[in-house]
Amino acid sequence: MNPYRHFIGEIVAALQSMQAAGELPEKLDFSAITAEPPRDAAHGDIATNAAMVLSKAAGKKPRDIAEPLLARLKANPDVVDGAVAGPGFLNLKIADGFWRARLGDCLKAGIAYGDSSMGKGGKVNVEYVSANPTGPLHVAHARGAIVGDALSNLLHKAGYDVTKEYYINDAGAQVDKLGQSTYLRYREALGETIESIPEGLYPGEYLKDVGAAIAKRDGARWVAKPESDWLPEMRAFAIATLMAEIKADLETLGVHIDVYSSERALVESGAVDRAFEELTRQGLIYQGRLEPPKGQLPDDWEDREQTLFRATQFGDEVDRPLKKSDGSWTYFANDIAYHHDKYRRGFADMIDVWGADHGGYVNRMKAAVSAITAKQGELDVKLCQLVRVMRNGELVRMSKRAGTFVTLRDLLDEVGPDVVRFTMLTRKNDAPFDFDLVKATEQSRDNPVWYVQYGHARTRSVMRQATAAGIAIDGLDSAPLDRLSDAGELALIRMIAQWPRQVEAAAVAHEPHRIAFYLYDLAAAFHSHWNRGREEPGLRFVIEGDSDLTRARLALVQGIGFVIGSGLKVFGVTPVDEMR
Template identity: 55%
Template sequence: MNLFADFETRIKAALEEIEAVREKRDSLDFSRIVVEPPRDPSHGDAATNAAMVLAKGMGMNPRALAEIICEKLKQDTDVAEVGVAGPGFINIRLSVAYWQRLLATMIRQGTDFGRSSVGHGHKVNVEYVSANPTGPMHVGHCRGAVVGDALANLLAFAGYEVSKEYYINDAGTQIDVLARSVFLRYREALGEDIGEIPAGLYPGDYLIPVGKALAEEYGTKLHAMPEDEMLAIVKEKAIAAMMAMIRDDLATLGVHHDIFFSERTLHANGAAKIRTAINDLTFKGHVYRGTLPPPKGQLPEDWEDREQTLFRSTEVGDDIDRPLMKSDGSYTYFAADVAYFKDKFDRGYTEMIYVLGADHGGYVKRLEAVNRAVSEGKSKLTVLLCQLVKLYRDGEPVKMSKRSGDFVTLREVVEEVGRDSVRFMMLYRKSSEPLDFDFAKVTEQSKDNPVFYVQYAHARCMSILRQANEVYPDLDLTNIDLASAVMGHIQDPTELQLVAKLAEYPRMIEASAQSQEPHRLAFYLHDLASSLHAHWNKGKDSPELRFVNDKHRELTIARLGLVHAVASVLKSGLAITGTEAPDEMR
């Protein structure tokens, strides 16, 4: 149950009862009315801009209209107090009975509280990670993996039909380089002294097992084969080995994709899918033959100073037109991107989300242009760019270079600090902002470590439930209706503040999903944990506020209902982030 959506409905119903509003209803825009938490909680439990956005259309002073609305809202038995603030904002304070009923709903719904249908089952494709299959995942891939995975979980919780997708870049020059690097390790496995790895090849030791496997399977046969035949075999084995490694690395982070899409399928059967995509753009008038002026700075690989087949992307929002076919008739990398997008669109997705690294900023406008041209406005495309993660150890930055083989792998980071620390901290800053990841801070057990602070809140809830059983050994919570127990008992202002924080969860879920900002969830969980810890600390000084009261069994049971609701929301939110909700902290 979304408190703010509930009162938005009530306020709009109250407006319909005002004769002056009914007279001008056709000219009034109710969609601009919002109900939200006031910036200062002392002002009330909810605030609305209804009078502010309707006053002009009504030809009235906003405060005068607000007073009329307030009189209507005073008739609502769930409204304890309502008043006008500033130029016409309306602040509402809710009744204790309303909070108790809402808490009862939270208890009954458990970890499903906050689940929404705002997505209306729209099919969304979230593509993330999509690292070249040329080696193990390194920490640079980690942030996009976590952001993409958490976002997909969040969208699913908000009612979207979500597919998690990984695009395998298994075509192109980097795969040729991989195959030659593996072949070198194959020769090494046969006993040949290969010396220093030549510049331009991948030097990492992770390719040694692949070379050994080839030697065991083929012996010296690969040496005797024509190069194109040999490379075809080595590519298949190398890609399979790298993808197995990547899947395993991602699994250590708790990341699992629904779909692994191979770029090579776009080039299969004479590049039929690419050809079809270009034909589709041609039919829609987006393709022409022409030349491009040389771009400023370093020339891209697909630029030619001669006539090419071009995508008229400037007419759909791009900075420059993009080549689809080179003068020799071969397809560009961009042509494969077009075909890949069309494949997604043809699979029925009404929204595509690409989670990319910050170095892919140049892809944003071209992908948006492809979306407009291919879908003709029928699908939505979003590109989320994840800024760099700076890794620190003992106060010193850790440098990494994939080509030199000297890099910190994702697996090493997870094994050192744990999956939960990695996942939560990767979300504890907006993805468009740089992130400093400190090994010491993410493992310390203190309130300064966000993941510990949130997980400790859940563990504290479980500890309170265990403590209740120690005070009341015969207490069997599985046979107690906690939802009914809170009615009439949860009424202390500090308890109601905690209920109010819980009540923000459904609204936060919907707002985070619609804005595609999973970091909001991490922030909310930290705020909720802070509210729980603060209330628990008050109980140390004021025994009457403690969750477990050895002199009042009924009140204890009611407060255990509140604890159950807090634990459920923490567990629900942590599950979306991909983080465990422990019953105790060791």
């Protein structure tokens, strides 16, 4: 149960009672009513804006709604007190027994606690990574992979039917350059001296292995052939080799993609033509000229008549070209077709996780999705800002093998997948991030990964100690939870009860980093309570001679362990039972 959503239902029921009594007009919209923890815990357990949002439609002052609403809510046995604050906010104090019952829910559900039906099985496509298969994944790709994967897990926990997708950009000029770069390494593997890699091609040494593999397989077969013969072979072999490496790195990171879609296959299937026909049918394609960009003109600017999509009708700044001067499709046309294909596969809700360099592409793509789906589809784009890899505040040197960047494999070999995943989620995706290799592995409160894992390990340590003392730890969901009366214990129970709300709120906002903040706060509260027990023996988890209180406190500890484990599962991180 999400207790805050539960109390929205109770508040709406009380408002409907006021309507039945003639105290409020009928046909009021209750959809904007919220129930959430107040900013100051001293004000109570739940704050609602009900009177504020209904005031105008009801033709009443907020306090004139809030006061009779409070009187009705106080009749609820779970509401022990309340007050109208400020212009009309309503703060409620909820009975301790209600919160203890939520701990009981947690104990029965285990790490499935927080699973929600909110999504009602709605289909969502989350596309992430989608790196050009022109080289190994680097740390910026890693951030996108982790954000996309955690968001997918979060949406699944919130009740959505999620498909994780990777779009292979295996068409266009970039993969042609990959093929040309591979051909140079192929000739090099056959003994030819390559003085330097021409500008525009890929200089990374990772292609040496690809070229050598082709040389071993085919010998000098391609040396005297024209480019039209060898380019498709070099391109296809390099893409297959690098995609295998990318998939292996993602698997090591714990990222398991459901669907790999090929841009080349999409184009060859006629999907771009179908999307173009659909936009034409809607009257959204025309021949025209674009105004030159403001400021300095780019080198490739051409003042010519073009095939344009009416993007401005859907919120974009300018209309967008769909064909190049040679008559071939633009990348944008291919991307429209790809999202049209997603929609045709049943995904009206789409989430794309992109790199920071795609920020200028967001509005046009949202406009395109709105158009190609006749406003039935929706696209949310999560931009991931750049990541700098540091060591004690110093920038880490770039990988020689990659040529220009630190690879994901380098990072995984240094600190391991769990540390990489959790650390990348401790910042909002659109904030720049410095990944310090030393701080990410230090054992201190300043390292959220260690601090949260230490919290989980402590819960397991308590259970081991209880078992060693001969105390049964099975069946704790039937422990007498009413024995938990200390303020610190009740505060921890309320934090546990917030977990379902955190899941739903983070899922609605598409913000998995909220889970990291919550887990850190829960771990901090647990560590603080642990320390109180060291100073006050009466607050310890195992109380000699009082088995009921001991089992109740062990139930609380187990609940904390379940919630931390549940959150780490969303992140794709394995909880540790013992710190080493």
